[in-house]
Amino acid sequence: MDDQNKNLLIATALSFAVILVWFLLFPPPETTDQPAPTTVETGEVTPGGIATAPSAAPGSAPAGEAPAVESAAEAPRIAIDTPRLSGSISLLGGRFDDLKLKDYNVTPDEDSDIVHLFDPIGTLTPYYALYGWAPGTGAAPEDVPGANTPWEIVEGDTLTVQDPVVLRWESPSGLIFRRTVSVDEDYLFTIAQSVQNTGESTVSLAPYGILARHGQPEDLKNFFILHEGVIAMADGELTEIDYDDMNDFEVVPAEGARAEVTQVAQDGWIGFTDHYWMATLIPAAGTAFKQVAKYDESRDIYQTESVMPTMQIAPGETQEVTQQLFAGAKEWETIREYQAAGIDRFIDAIDWGWFFFLTKPIFAVLHYLNAWIGNMGWAIIGLTLLIKAILLPLAYKSYVSMAKMKELQPEMEKIKERAGDDRQKLQQEMMGLYKKEKVNPASGCLPILLQIPIFFSLYKVIFVTLELRHAPFFGPFQDLASPDPTSIYNLFGLLPWGAPEPGSLLALIFIGILPLLLGVSMWLQQKLNPAPTDPTQQMIFAWMPWVFMFMLGSFASGLVVYWIANNVITFTQQYAIMRSQGYKPNVLGNITSSFRRRGKDAGK
Known part of the structure; x- marks a missing residue:
């Protein structure tokens, strides 16, 4: 030859x-060096360092609320109807737990079912997002809305691109919570939360967002070339964590769950990514917050959280915080537009791999x-x-x-x-x-x-x-x-x-x-x-x-x-x-x- x-x-x-x-033998590192922690007060903190945002799991509602798993299916709902999304928001906890992508079918057959991104408790694979407030000084658990809080509608009965909806709940101590939910023409929800203190003492509250997934996805590929699991951006550093690797997190004694916490100084987001779909919690740009990736082994629940800095609300005062929720398809053009609008390095939510300079x-x-x-x-x-x-x-x-x-x-x-x-x-x-x-x-x-x-x-x-x-x-x-x-x-x-x-x-x-x-x-x-x-x-x-x-x-x-x-x-x-x-x-x-x-x- x-x-x-x-x-x-x-x-x-x-x-x-x-x-x-x-x-095969040396996959890319799944975690990156975390930035130096910054001093961000985020409500009462457990010995493990996690703010007391309640778990999204049923049975862990704040005191005074009974777990309402049986009534979840019968809870009132607000319809979601946009050119690209359909579904509903449950008034039980204000959960985003029913979301379908109109543009995508399960199979190439146009008559097949459209893709379900979120599913409520009671289905085979519950997956949902919810928002609330962690109680701090001067506030009891029953004074904040939680996973099973029954919200009432103040404005709107269908969430559309043109028509936001407004929800309201009042605590026993006189804290009035309002939540305004709007959505754009693609996949980005904006959740503006406010609290009005009509009581006689100052209270400390830390707003949070939660994404909860019961069990691993049914269609998990488990292929080395593709990342599926937690994806997070913290001050320019991308972190990818597989579901199985969450078993290696340190156990937080006060919660009985495994968790990894990252302090974000300025810009970041966290959520779950699938092969083609993604859901992420996105605090406002320039805001310090705490990222949490958590796994509750006893209930097989994977969870990501964004816990915002604690707010001091004096008597007669009203405070507001705005977060965003991306829930949809990982379309290159759409995600790139969101990045241009201020979501830091959002295009990297697509798994470009080692050869990103070529891919x-x-x-x-x-x-x-x-x-x-x-x-x-x-x-x-x-x-x-x-x-x-x-x-x-x-x-x-x-x-x-x-x-x-x-x-x-x-x-x-x-x-x-x-x-x-x-x-x-x-x-x-x-x-x-x-x-x-x-x-x-x-x-x-x-x-x-x-x-x-x-x-x-x-x-x-x-x-x-x-x-x-x-x-x-x-x-x-x-x-x-x-x-x-x-x-x-x-x-x-x-x-x-x-x-x-x-x-x-x-x-x-x-x-x-x-x-x-x-x-x-x-x-x-x-x-x-x-x-x-x-x-x-x-x-x-x-x-x-x-x-x-x-x-x-x-x-x-x-x-x-x-x-x-x-x-x-x-x-x-x-x-x-x-x-x-x-x-x-x-x-x-x-x-x-x-x-x-x-x-x-x-x-x-």
Whole structure:
């Protein structure tokens, strides 16, 4: 085997192996160095350092309130109706516990159910947000609204973009709480809370927001390339915590739950992120507050909190605080607009990964190409053309060197015959030939090495970004974020039964159209290169396209489309550049010779 092919094989195999092993064994750190704590008074504090924001779990209501799990379903509600959201707010605790995303279906079928983001207690996976006040000096637990407080409507019966709603509750000691809830045309709620002290003494109260999730999500992917769980921003530092890692938090004795607390000096947010959806608590910009990520193992409840600084409300005084709640889809444009409006580094809520310096621009280009072309499949092909155009100067040098290597093939064969089994003599004469002809046998490795991070970055983009979800291409390819739905098993859709379930053994064996095209394109590209003389290496090269065909067959269709387009463009570039250097590749002859050699080997 000539050194050119050997270097290519080694570089490709080792690079893939190193990156895969690194990702598997050394995932990115899930927590970052926390900023130095600032002095922020946040109500009464337990020995563990957590402000006494009550748990969102049923049964932990403030004194004087009975847990109302049984009556939660019958509690009065305020409807939510915007162009993109539907659902309702329960007046029991003022919970945001029923929220659906109108623009997104569970499956590519438009008649399927729309996505549910929040679900109330009593369902299989309760998930909700609520707001309240932690009591401090001069206030008893029954003096503040909690998880089961029955609010009354003051204004509005349906929350719309144009029409906010106002809720009211009065404590036994004369504290009047009001809550005004508004929503924009996308996914951002604004919750303005006020308290009026009609009593005779000053009280201390700390407003808070809570996101509570009972159990882990049913559709949790648990895939190393994707983060799902707590996501938080604290003064420019992003923190990602998996659900399982919350078991390692320090136990807070006063609460019986595990918790991690971060003091935020100025800007931040905290919440839960799923594959495509997210809910986050967002205090006002420039506000110091305390972030809490908490896990109650006894009740299997995951919780995030934003606890604001304590307010002193004198008799006759009214104080107000405003927070925001994002609850919706992780759309790049929408989140970017919220960041521009003042939510610090909100775009990083999308999991860009280690290669963020590649994934961010790759996705931006892909997004604009899709907006221009109107089809994500063709946008991926257009992106491939742009990437190949950028790498063309390097590819040109590589293919020129390869053409020279092909021209030197007869001379190299003579050197091998003269050297025989003397490996040192072979290497010396080969190096002398390369020096004489000014050929660098390793020059072909660089374009391949550059393709590897691009490949992984595009894989990341296709896997984690919402815009690829249910994105159609043509015909049966109606979801480029999912594996090829066609299969030999049903004659690519001609027979009246479905393809094997993705991930099954049958799906691995009975592959679809795209993986077949991938294998063929790799095989054709391989035929531009001289066949290795060593039988073992010849076998490795012969099997490589088909191994990749089966290996990438279960990957997202969009990634396979990119790989096919990349192979076709590479073949075209290499063929044209080789001809421009005076070498005329005989691809058909190489294919025929390959079949002849295999026929002879089979005859033996």
